[in-house]
Amino acid sequence: MVLVEALSVPVVVVASPSAVRAWVSLLPEAEGWDQAVACIGETTALAAKGHGLKNVYYPTNPGLEGWVNSIREALRVHDRLEKVHIGSSEILTSRVILSPT
Secondary structure: OHHHHHHOOOEEEEOOHHHHHHHHHHOOOHHHOOOEEEEOOHHHHHHHHHOOOOOEEOOOOOOHHHHHHHHHHHHHHHHHHHHHHHOOOOOOOOOEEEOOO
16 A cells, blocks of 8 residues: 555655665556656666656755755646646645655
8 A cells, every 4th residue: 555655656755776776676667657756866866767767856966955956846847747637726735755775
């Protein structure tokens, strides 16, 4: 049940290439999963892309502030896409799963 819920969140947040590998190992099909991944930096983002994940967000300069901005950008993009899909209904919440390293 928890995995089903985790697979449906708009943004998964990862802080290391090993966290990317752990997340991908849970996915039925990494290339078919199209939710966003917010990575702490470029190395983690390269790992995410290397595993076939799409919609990868990461800061130009690694660090907490840039990472938070990447998460926010991924959520903004998701919310815009959701608004297009659901018409005039409002998005009330966004959920983020934090993946341990």
